[in-house]
Amino acid sequence: AQTVTQSQPEMSVQEAETVTLSCTYDTSENNYYLFWYKQPPSRQMILVIRQEAYKQQNATENRFSVNFQKAAKSFSLKISDSQLGDTAMYFCAFMRVGNNDMRFGAGTRLTVKP
Amino acid sequence: KAGVTQTPRYLIKTRGQQVTLSCSPISGHRSVSWYQQTPGQGLQFLFEYFSETQRNKGNFPGRFSGRQFSNSRSEMNVSTLELGDSALYLCASRKSSYNEQFFGPGTRLTVL
Secondary structure (H helix, E strand, C coil): CCCCCCCCCEEEEEEECCCCECCCCCCCCEEEECCCCCCCCCCCCEEEEEEECCCCCCECCCCCEEEEEEECCCCEEECCCCCHHHCCEEEEEECCCCCCCEEECCCCEEEEEE | EEEEEEEEEEEEEECCEEEEEEEEECCCCCHHHHEEECCCEEEEEEEEEECCCCEEEEECCCCCEEEEEECEEEEEEEECCCCCEEEEEEEEECCCCCCCCEECCCEEECCC
Protein backbone atom coordinates (compact mmCIF):
# COMPACT_ATOMS: atom_id res chain seq x y z
CA ALA A 1 0.00 0.00 0.00
CA GLN A 2 1.13 3.50 -0.71
CA THR A 3 1.57 5.89 2.18
CA VAL A 4 2.40 9.56 2.20
CA THR A 5 4.05 11.23 5.18
CA GLN A 6 4.25 14.91 5.92
CA SER A 7 6.31 15.28 9.07
CA GLN A 8 5.68 18.99 9.64
CA PRO A 9 2.17 19.60 11.01
CA GLU A 10 2.73 23.37 11.13
CA MET A 11 5.20 25.84 9.71
CA SER A 12 5.49 29.58 9.50
CA VAL A 13 7.51 31.91 7.32
CA GLN A 14 7.98 35.64 7.01
CA GLU A 15 6.55 37.32 3.98
CA ALA A 16 9.01 37.40 1.05
CA GLU A 17 11.12 34.60 2.48
CA THR A 18 11.49 31.02 1.28
CA VAL A 19 10.04 27.94 2.93
CA THR A 20 10.31 24.23 2.17
CA LEU A 21 7.65 21.68 3.02
CA SER A 22 8.65 18.05 3.32
CA CYS A 23 6.95 14.95 1.99
CA THR A 24 8.04 11.34 1.82
CA TYR A 25 6.15 8.43 0.38
CA ASP A 26 6.36 4.69 0.30
CA THR A 27 5.61 2.66 -2.78
CA SER A 28 6.87 -0.28 -4.79
CA GLU A 29 5.46 1.21 -7.97
CA ASN A 30 7.63 2.73 -10.66
CA ASN A 31 5.06 4.78 -12.54
CA TYR A 32 3.21 7.33 -10.50
CA TYR A 33 2.40 10.98 -10.05
CA LEU A 34 3.06 13.23 -7.12
CA PHE A 35 1.13 16.38 -6.34
CA TRP A 36 1.06 19.28 -3.97
CA TYR A 37 -2.36 20.68 -3.24
CA LYS A 38 -3.18 23.85 -1.34
CA GLN A 39 -6.30 24.25 0.77
CA PRO A 40 -6.82 27.86 1.92
CA PRO A 41 -9.16 28.65 4.79
CA SER A 42 -12.02 28.86 2.26
CA ARG A 43 -11.50 25.08 1.82
CA GLN A 44 -11.28 24.85 -1.97
CA MET A 45 -8.41 22.50 -2.80
CA ILE A 46 -6.18 23.88 -5.50
CA LEU A 47 -3.47 22.02 -7.40
CA VAL A 48 -0.12 23.72 -6.86
CA ILE A 49 2.24 21.50 -8.77
CA ARG A 50 2.48 18.06 -10.30
CA GLN A 51 5.43 15.74 -10.95
CA GLU A 52 5.54 12.63 -13.10
CA ALA A 53 7.85 10.02 -11.60
CA TYR A 54 9.48 9.23 -14.94
CA LYS A 55 10.66 12.82 -15.32
CA GLN A 56 13.99 13.56 -13.72
CA GLN A 57 13.58 17.30 -14.05
CA ASN A 58 11.96 18.95 -11.08
CA ALA A 59 8.64 20.65 -11.79
CA THR A 60 8.31 24.39 -11.29
CA GLU A 61 5.32 26.72 -11.33
CA ASN A 62 6.28 30.35 -10.84
CA ARG A 63 7.27 30.70 -7.16
CA PHE A 64 6.64 27.02 -6.47
CA SER A 65 9.17 24.30 -7.19
CA VAL A 66 9.77 20.77 -6.05
CA ASN A 67 12.79 18.70 -5.14
CA PHE A 68 11.94 15.23 -6.34
CA GLN A 69 14.31 12.52 -5.12
CA LYS A 70 12.92 9.27 -6.52
CA ALA A 71 15.43 6.94 -4.90
CA ALA A 72 14.87 8.53 -1.52
CA LYS A 73 11.10 8.72 -2.15
CA SER A 74 11.11 12.35 -1.19
CA PHE A 75 9.06 15.16 -2.71
CA SER A 76 9.52 18.53 -1.05
CA LEU A 77 7.85 21.79 -2.03
CA LYS A 78 9.74 25.07 -2.03
CA ILE A 79 7.83 28.32 -1.95
CA SER A 80 9.93 31.34 -2.83
CA ASP A 81 9.05 34.95 -2.07
CA SER A 82 6.22 33.84 0.24
CA GLN A 83 3.04 35.89 0.10
CA LEU A 84 0.24 36.30 2.61
CA GLY A 85 -2.06 34.47 0.21
CA ASP A 86 0.11 31.38 0.51
CA THR A 87 -1.29 30.82 4.01
CA ALA A 88 -3.08 27.47 3.76
CA MET A 89 -2.94 23.77 4.42
CA TYR A 90 -0.64 22.02 1.98
CA PHE A 91 -1.20 18.40 1.11
CA CYS A 92 1.23 16.10 -0.62
CA ALA A 93 -0.47 13.39 -2.67
CA PHE A 94 0.50 10.22 -4.52
CA MET A 95 -1.31 8.51 -7.37
CA ARG A 96 -0.27 5.41 -9.25
CA VAL A 97 -0.53 5.74 -13.03
CA GLY A 98 -3.82 4.25 -14.19
CA ASN A 99 -5.19 4.10 -10.66
CA ASN A 100 -7.60 6.63 -9.32
CA ASP A 101 -7.08 6.25 -5.63
CA MET A 102 -5.14 9.35 -4.66
CA ARG A 103 -3.37 9.06 -1.30
CA PHE A 104 -2.83 12.19 0.72
CA GLY A 105 -0.46 13.10 3.52
CA ALA A 106 -1.79 14.56 6.76
CA GLY A 107 -1.02 18.07 5.59
CA THR A 108 1.18 20.95 6.71
CA ARG A 109 -0.42 24.14 7.94
CA LEU A 110 1.62 27.03 6.60
CA THR A 111 1.26 30.54 7.96
CA VAL A 112 2.89 33.45 6.19
CA LYS A 113 3.51 36.31 8.60
CA PRO A 114 3.63 39.95 7.53
CA LYS B 1 -15.26 27.13 -17.71
CA ALA B 2 -17.20 26.53 -14.49
CA GLY B 3 -15.47 24.58 -11.73
CA VAL B 4 -16.65 21.59 -9.76
CA THR B 5 -19.79 22.40 -7.82
CA GLN B 6 -21.16 20.63 -4.79
CA THR B 7 -24.55 20.94 -3.15
CA PRO B 8 -25.48 21.54 -0.48
CA ARG B 9 -22.53 23.35 1.08
CA TYR B 10 -23.70 22.68 4.63
CA LEU B 11 -25.89 19.99 6.08
CA ILE B 12 -27.00 19.05 9.57
CA LYS B 13 -28.49 15.64 10.20
CA THR B 14 -29.19 13.43 13.20
CA ARG B 15 -27.93 9.93 13.87
CA GLY B 16 -29.76 7.25 11.96
CA GLN B 17 -30.83 9.50 9.12
CA GLN B 18 -29.56 9.24 5.61
CA VAL B 19 -28.09 11.95 3.39
CA THR B 20 -27.43 12.52 -0.30
CA LEU B 21 -24.71 14.84 -1.53
CA SER B 22 -24.40 16.04 -5.09
CA CYS B 23 -21.42 16.87 -7.28
CA SER B 24 -21.35 18.41 -10.75
CA PRO B 25 -17.99 17.97 -12.46
CA ILE B 26 -16.28 20.33 -14.83
CA SER B 27 -17.76 20.08 -18.30
CA GLY B 28 -16.04 17.32 -20.25
CA HIS B 29 -14.76 15.52 -17.17
CA ARG B 30 -16.00 11.96 -16.95
CA SER B 31 -14.30 10.90 -13.75
CA VAL B 32 -15.65 11.90 -10.36
CA SER B 33 -14.02 10.94 -7.07
CA TRP B 34 -15.24 11.45 -3.54
CA TYR B 35 -13.15 12.05 -0.44
CA GLN B 36 -13.90 12.39 3.25
CA GLN B 37 -11.86 14.91 5.19
CA THR B 38 -11.74 14.86 8.99
CA PRO B 39 -9.27 16.34 11.48
CA GLY B 40 -8.43 12.89 12.80
CA GLN B 41 -8.19 10.80 9.65
CA GLY B 42 -7.27 13.47 7.13
CA LEU B 43 -8.28 13.01 3.52
CA GLN B 44 -9.55 9.57 2.69
CA PHE B 45 -10.65 8.24 -0.68
CA LEU B 46 -14.23 7.00 -0.80
CA PHE B 47 -14.80 5.97 -4.41
CA GLU B 48 -14.44 6.97 -8.02
CA TYR B 49 -16.90 6.84 -10.88
CA PHE B 50 -16.17 6.93 -14.56
CA SER B 51 -18.84 6.76 -17.24
CA GLU B 52 -21.47 5.72 -14.70
CA THR B 53 -19.36 2.84 -13.37
CA GLN B 54 -17.62 2.63 -10.03
CA ARG B 55 -13.97 2.05 -10.86
CA ASN B 56 -12.37 2.14 -7.47
CA LYS B 57 -13.48 2.04 -3.87
CA GLY B 58 -11.80 2.99 -0.62
CA ASN B 59 -12.06 1.28 2.71
CA PHE B 60 -15.45 2.52 3.90
CA PRO B 61 -18.48 0.56 5.09
CA GLY B 62 -21.36 -0.24 2.79
CA ARG B 63 -23.37 2.62 4.29
CA PHE B 64 -21.42 4.82 1.91
CA SER B 65 -22.55 4.49 -1.67
CA GLY B 66 -22.58 6.52 -4.80
CA ARG B 67 -23.67 6.71 -8.37
CA GLN B 68 -22.99 8.66 -11.51
CA PHE B 69 -25.44 9.79 -14.12
CA SER B 70 -25.08 9.95 -17.88
CA ASN B 71 -24.22 13.66 -17.67
CA SER B 72 -21.34 12.76 -15.30
CA ARG B 73 -23.00 14.32 -12.29
CA SER B 74 -22.50 12.20 -9.22
CA GLU B 75 -24.28 11.65 -5.96
CA MET B 76 -23.02 10.17 -2.75
CA ASN B 77 -25.34 8.62 -0.21
CA VAL B 78 -24.68 7.82 3.42
CA SER B 79 -27.29 5.76 5.23
CA THR B 80 -27.80 5.27 8.96
CA LEU B 81 -25.63 8.23 9.84
CA GLU B 82 -23.22 8.01 12.75
CA LEU B 83 -21.57 10.81 14.69
CA GLY B 84 -18.25 9.85 13.14
CA ASP B 85 -19.59 10.63 9.68
CA SER B 86 -19.34 14.32 10.48
CA ALA B 87 -16.80 15.58 7.97
CA LEU B 88 -16.09 17.67 4.94
CA TYR B 89 -16.95 15.66 1.84
CA LEU B 90 -14.96 16.67 -1.21
CA CYS B 91 -15.69 15.82 -4.77
CA ALA B 92 -13.07 15.98 -7.51
CA SER B 93 -13.30 15.59 -11.26
CA ARG B 94 -10.84 14.94 -14.04
CA LYS B 95 -10.87 14.14 -17.74
CA SER B 96 -9.11 10.81 -17.44
CA SER B 97 -6.83 8.81 -15.19
CA TYR B 98 -3.83 10.69 -16.57
CA ASN B 99 -5.02 14.15 -15.65
CA GLU B 100 -4.97 15.95 -12.35
CA GLN B 101 -8.06 16.28 -10.25
CA PHE B 102 -9.96 19.50 -9.67
CA PHE B 103 -11.76 19.75 -6.38
CA GLY B 104 -15.08 21.26 -5.45
CA PRO B 105 -15.62 23.45 -2.37
CA GLY B 106 -16.96 20.54 -0.34
CA THR B 107 -20.08 19.77 1.67
CA ARG B 108 -19.75 20.17 5.42
CA LEU B 109 -21.88 17.43 7.04
CA THR B 110 -22.60 17.60 10.75
CA VAL B 111 -24.27 14.64 12.44
CA LEU B 112 -25.89 15.36 15.80
